Amino acid sequence: MSRFSDQLASQIRQVGNPVVVGLDPRWDLLPDELKLSDSPSLHFQAEVFEKFCRAVIDVVAPLVPAVKPQMAFFEELGPSGMTALSSVIAHAQENGLLVILDGKRGDIGSTAEAYARGILGRGQSAWGADALTINPYLGEDSLTPFVDVAIARESGLFVLVKTSNPGGGRFQDLISDGRPLYRHIAELVEENASRTAGVCGYGAVGAVVGATYPNQLDELRAAMPHTWFLVPGFGSQGGKAADVAGAFDAHGLGAIINNSRGILFAQRSPRYREKFQQANWQAAVEAATRDMIAELRAETSAGKLPGGG
């Protein structure tokens, strides 16, 4: 087993793109053919979420390096949802994908350690994720337990730095000591990335930086040379391929770009609705994934990656 950071670089080079498919199942948007009940129980919904996500994975596994299950949508269904999540993680890994769990977890001391120990490390924890998103508000000593477990288990972390929502700036952009809060957090992340850098040059501790702020992607790329960026907000949140160009280094590495709704529910979007009927929702998922790959390769340094479609 190699370090998450090097594995991620290796998988990106192998498929020739940095696309992450976000697994955000939502009942209202699922293909009608899967929703065979008018008043589904939580347990039934969870089974459908599992079936849907496994089918998405079957389509995207040969195309992309990683998936990012959003824990909230599984947790919403109670214990049955969590059982479905566990199965989805295993199916993704069996099909060669890296799994970044999006939980934005954060706590202190032994509680942070419990999250880290339970979630991080394929075959070494209850959830077995390859990486996890975490929230830095509780401070440096809240990150340490996550970083320690990530190092020990050769897994990865992505710390919220600058998020993609319109109101993200309310606290993240507050200026202190001449720079915004997110830059203070970026410094701590880069310190930890630098000291855990793998062969690929990037470390175990990455950053979440929204696609809706192109200037800040440039600024942070320069300030955080050892830090993987996980970039949400592409597609349905308005980010386009050109907007995320600044997240990459000169070789097309250093960033992974997430798309959830734009891929999962492509069949419902104006772009694909006419071409793909309901029954062809998996073909729409494939088309949306291939289109995103092509756009990133055309408009960012990801085009310099080897291989590719």
Add this chain to the structure above:
Amino acid sequence: MSRFSDQLASQIRQVGNPVVVGLDPRWDLLPDELKLSDSPSLHFQAEVFEKFCRAVIDVVAPLVPAVKPQMAFFEELGPSGMTALSSVIAHAQENGLLVILDGKRGDIGSTAEAYARGILGRGQSAWGADALTINPYLGEDSLTPFVDVAIARESGLFVLVKTSNPGGGRFQDLISDGRPLYRHIAELVEENASRTAGVCGYGAVGAVVGATYPNQLDELRAAMPHTWFLVPGFGSQGGKAADVAGAFDAHGLGAIINNSRGILFAQRSPRYREKFQQANWQAAVEAATRDMIAELRAETSAGKLPGGG
């Protein structure tokens, strides 16, 4: 059904104290008589966690207004742990306790809504919690979905403002516009508390403020007159009854004080170890709870509450 804020005030007055028992089960610290295996499976550990927490609830239900299960310790055990958590929540509510789920959840838009819809509201969601702790780093629009669901379901929220860990200040104390970050967050919380205030004077949106910062408890109590405080850090993290006095209003309301390890694992502490043998761990839980109640009534305005032991 009445609002969470008024229910909390009512239950505090009924038992005459503001103690919250934190349900943080940890395998290493459990009574030996419950751990009947040398290499327990995750499923077995989850069953023991459930048994332990239910037994703690049986002891403390007549004594205190609420319990606070820490999601991390259940999540650490995978889907089985989450099933145990669900059962623990139900048992606490069946025994008349309010349940504050400590998940420190936080996300944006429809993802925050999924957490809120799945967790908040007794009998109205998969988890059915009466209240949830949340993390404000993602900004105002990340809080709104939680607040909207809390209002609609008459449940509660506690937003991280000033945490009890030594490194909590690294970001929370950064000065911007002449005041620390945590005061910026406190303003947003108080706005939401004020507009949701119940008959008791406190609102649906509370704040987490650590017991390890007595001066800041005074300062924030004055600045947040409509905000319930959930105060962690009592006991094993070093906070004492006198340290939390500033969290209360003149009538002994406005704050709930959490103790996890100091109560759950009282039998292992120097204070109770000799008096209570291993087999009497539940008696040690009761003694530690009664002692904490007595200390708070003696050294804070909680002594002005009616009733009490």
